[in-house]
Amino acid sequence: MEGIYQHFRAEEHAFIDATLEWIVQVEDQYTPHLTDFMDPRQRYILETVVGGYEHVKVKFWGGVNHAERRRALIYPDYYEPTDADFNITLFDIRYPVKFTTLTHQKILGTMMSLGMKRDIFGDILTQAELWQFFVMAEMKDYVSLQLDKIGKVNVMLEEIPLIDSLPVHLDWEFTSTTITSLRLDLVVATAHNISRQKAKQLVQAKLVKVNWKTVENPDFECEEKDIISVRGFGRVKLGEINGHTKKDKIRIEIGHLK
Template identity: 65%
Template structure:
């Protein structure tokens, strides 16, 4: 099991340890265990860890088949998971749509201000003026009892069935670029047509995330399938690294989230 760490970055070791601890508990107690909501990178790591155990399985669910953030149920191979095992609640946000507008940032900021960690919440869904969010079922009463305003807007939370979740599907528009290196500032600058200095400043200012984690080191080495987001510029993904050109530039396929 020691060898699993060599496939991941050092900053991911703590999460690997967390999944290993849960898996050992499942193996010893022979009973399922549930994680918080995980981003896609964390799910990949979880699958890799579980794959080394012959009698342990993992299944993911975030409230709908299109969810980006999902909970992992780690269980012994005799067990047959049910949707209810994931303990996910869905709330619809009722608010005066004629007089105000909500945003993903406002909703997330308000939820975080309740003193609850981000991992308790799943996706925030939007379709037109409608907004919903998933969260850990065990926190449903607390959140619904505490959240009365988003910003200055009076809101009411209505708990609804998971089947009534809004559908939100990501679409990526691909483009080939070249970059001098796989350093974060270099990739970001090339993809967004920014100067290297501008990209570097964004990184050190904490405005850039890689795989949903803020990275403030411009030297950070990007890898294939990494998801980058820069505040004010949206999200992009390193789809494929082709190799070097005759001028020793690295050729990449980049996906831009529509």
């Protein structure tokens, strides 16, 4: 499996090492291994690595179909996993709707300020004034005890069945464009119709993430399928790279969330 590293960026090699350890553990002990919540890029890497092993499989589940963040169950090929194996809890956030407005940023920011790692939480769901989130069931008591305020507003968490989760909406609308290079600052500038200097400042201010990881280097090279999020501007996804124009510009598709 040494050759697997050449297919991924250098900063992803540590995660590949971790996946290899999990797989070896499953092979040696003949028991499943359940991970924390993963983003789509991590799932892609894990699925690729597991694909090199004949008797090991992996399944992902985030508490609801089409969840962006999901836990992975790595298991021997004789094992038949169920949704219950993923050990996921769904919390409904009860708060004074008339006196405050919740946002994804407020909720996640509060969780992080309490010292909770992002990978213990799954998707944060919303519909109108309703808010819910998934969490590892192993951590539900701790989260319920710690998370009693969001900002200055008192909240109460109520555990509800997964079947009562709000719908997940994640639709991309792609447009074609040309670009001189796949440098991060240039991609950000093109995607959000801002100056390259402004895009560079956003990157250097640690306000830009590629595949859910903060990137501070403006000349970071982007690739197909990268998810790029910019605080205050939203998220884009790079689609297919369709060759070069006669002036040697790169033809690429950029997707925005509807």
